[in-house]
Amino acid sequence: MSVHRSLSAVSASDQAQDKARAVVQWYVTQNIKPGTALPSPKQLALTLSLPAAHVRQALRHRDTAGEIALDSNGPATRLHQGEAHxxxxxxxxxxxxxxxxxxxxxxxxxxxxxxxxxxxxxxxxxxxxxxxxxxxxxxxxxxxxxxxxxxxxxxxxxxxxxxxxxxxxxxx
Missing domain, CATH: 1.10.10.10 (Winged helix-like DNA-binding domain superfamily/Winged helix DNA-binding domain)
Structure with missing residues (x-):
């Protein structure tokens, strides 16, 4: 029974993370112009009513895809289509x-x-x-x-x- 619960919890967590990725991607493509800095992950989490950890992971996913550039010294930036990371x-x-x-x-x-x-x-x-x-x-x-x-x-x-x-x- 506990194995079933833990599988359900993992599934629910995966679903929540997938939702966060989709919401963050939608927000970035609809509201942030290429070449523009993104709000902080904390501010995005507040704006989108999502857990900050999910937003950070979604931003890392967008960085991996080459859609944004995360910068440890400053804000992330949305890249232009076709722009090299x-x-x-x-x-x-x-x-x-x-x-x-x-x-x-x-x-x-x-x-x-x-x-x-x-x-x-x-x-x-x-x-x-x-x-x-x-x-x-x-x-x-x-x-x-x-x-x-x-x-x-x-x-x-x-x-x-x-x-x-x-x-x-x-x-x-």
Whole structure:
């Protein structure tokens, strides 16, 4: 009987967290313009009548998705659609440079584990950064690649000038 209750409690907790994620996402997309700071998690919790812990977790989820940028030194910011997450820029620029200099060869799978270690990023952050490069056309995501699912350096069949916009460094 207690196992059934604990499963129900987990299910209710998951449902509450899913609701918080949906409400926070709705609030951010409907009320916060890209490039604008978000209210503090405490203020969002009060505004949305949600537990502060659920709001913080929902904000981390939006950060992981690349929709906002959390900043431990200040307020979170809503990112523009297609904008690279600030934490991802160094990795993205390094991958672009390594492709252009031939360090990474066409058809090569990118070493995501090594990149994670080198740039001190979590695996989900590396995936987010590489996903942005794939959307820009600098690399390709291949679920059935020769080395398994992953991100690969594209073949030189498409001239670089015809690819989408590259990631630009932070403005100083």
């Amino acid at each position: 600030p934490c991802d820029r160094a990795l993205q620029l390094a991958v672009q440079e390594r492709i252009s200099t031939g360090h990474y060869q066409p058809g090569q799978a990118l070493p995501t584990g090594l990149l994670s270690t080198e740039f001190r990023l979590q695996p989900h952050q590396v995936q987010r950064a590489l996903g942005h490069l794939a959307a820009c056309g600098d690399i390709r995501r291949d679920e059935h690649g020769p080395y398994g699912p992953g991100h690969y350096v594209p073949s030189p069949g498409i001239p670089r000038a015809q690819r989408r916009t590259r990631v630009s460094p932070d403005p100083e």
